Amino acid sequence: MPFALYLLALAVFVMGTSEFMLAGLLPAIATELDVPLGTAGLLTSAFALGMVIGAPVMAAFARRWPPRLTLLLCLFLFAASHVIGAITPLFSILLITRVLGALANAGFLAVALSAAGTLVPENQKGRALSILLAGTTLATITGVPAGALLGTAMGWRTTFWAIAVLCIPAAIGILRGLGPTARQPADASGAPRLRLELGELATPRLILALGLGALVNGGAFAAFTFLAPVVTEHAQLAEGWIPVALVIFGSGSFLGVTLAGRLADRHSGAVLAVGGPLLLAGWIALALSASHPGALMILLFVQGALSxxxxxTLITQVLYAASGAPTMGGSYATAALNTGAAAGPALGAFGLATGLGLLSPIWVASALTAIALLIMPLAGRARAKHPANANC
Known part of the structure; x- marks a missing residue:
């Protein structure tokens, strides 16, 4: 795989740390800013919602710009949003900075996903995607627990400062890894008109792929965002176990992404047929046994890998289904990921606010996964109508 992919993954690691780190910081933020825990959880939804909106908007706005310029501008805005978030005393301002940071993250990831597809042969998009997403899963293994420990020791604001500082080596990596004249996946003369690329959103295969990606990711984020109170209040473990739980979930996530990256290009049907039902069974088992610390930790690893x-695998299918939108396909994949990441925590927060208990976000994950399983046969029939990449 091209070295430039790993440099892009470094920046995705920094942004992924920011996106996931609130799972370990929510109780502290809620206490200091005097808001309910469920309200604090909306910071995750705000970030994801900003990415849903920002991905297609920023990809369309910058579709003719050199990728390096777009990536650097997005990274600068991302760092600035964290500086403001680190100093504000108001929850409303913090919420706005999460949206701004999400817009920057969305633009970055949309361009990075599209650029990654041009760095590898057509039949290796799944592996390229797995390298980028490995940056996210590594964030859950190292960046997020480190942020939780830093937040516990020195306050949650210190974690925001650390993210801003980490943007510096990421920017250096982009400067060294991508040429200043590199173009978007299709050059100015060869790219389809924006109207035609947007028209791809009307195709059943792409619609179903987007929906499935959003549902499965929504389930993962619903459970992950509110993991901290499950560990401390339901399993009755000390606060120091929160970063341990995050590392365990992140380790499973890294394994799942790595294995899926090797299978998604040729055997996605088998991955979904086996992994989908196991994912649903795992969420149900987690909800039923979360009060047992040993079972909780084992299932967190399993669910990280499966989710x-x-x-x-589903997001790889989005990239294949959006092959007719070379400059916008990455934004569609980003939007699918973060539609789920916005809806999942919001539904989890609703469950908490209505008194359904600390495990309600995990039951939300179960419900969203069950809906995805009902839709998967329709997606399979839609893929069968497109012989090219039918195994993908």
Whole structure:
């Protein structure tokens, strides 16, 4: 795989740390800013919602720009949003900075996903995607727990400062890894008109792929966002176990993405047929046994592997289904990921606010996964109508 992919993954690691780190910081943020825990959880939804909107908007706006310029501008805005978030005393301002950071993250990831597809042969998009998403899963293994420990020791604002500082080596990596004249996946003369690329959104295969990706990712984020109170209040473990739980979930996620990256290009049907039902069974088992610390930790690893393995396979299908939109396909995949990441925590917060208990986000994950399983046969029939890449 091209070295430039790994440099892009470094920046995705930094942004993924920011996106996921609130799972370990929500109780502290809620306490200091005097808001309910469910309200604090909306910071995750705001970030994801900003990415849903920002991915297609920023990809369309910058579709003719050199990728390096777009990536650097997005990274600068991302760092600035975290500086403001680190100093504000108001929850409303913090919420706005999460949206701004999400817009920057969305533009970055949309361009990175599209650029990654041009760095590898057509039949290796799944592996290229797995490398980028490995940056996200590594964030859950190292960046997020480190952020939780840093937040516990020195306050959650210190974690925001750390993210801003980490943007510096990521920017250096982009400067060294991508040429200043590199173009978007299709050059100015060869790219389809924006109207034609947007028209791809009307195709059944792409619609179903987007929906499935959003549902599975929504389930993962619903459970992950509110993991901290499950560990401390339901399993009755000390606060120091929160980063341990995050590492375990992230380790499983990294394994799932890595394995799916090797299978998604040729055997996606088998991955979904086996992994989908196991994912649903795992969420149900987690909800029923979360009060037992040993079972909780084992299932967190399993669910990390299954949710990211199945989820990344579905997002690979989005890239294949959006092959007629070379400059916008990455934004569609980003939007699918983050539609789920916005809806999942919002539904989990609703469950908490209505008194359904600390496990309600996990039951939300179960419900969203069950809906995805009902839709998967329709997606399979839609893929069968497109012989090219039919195994993908």
């Amino acid at each position: 990211f393995g199945v989820g990344s």
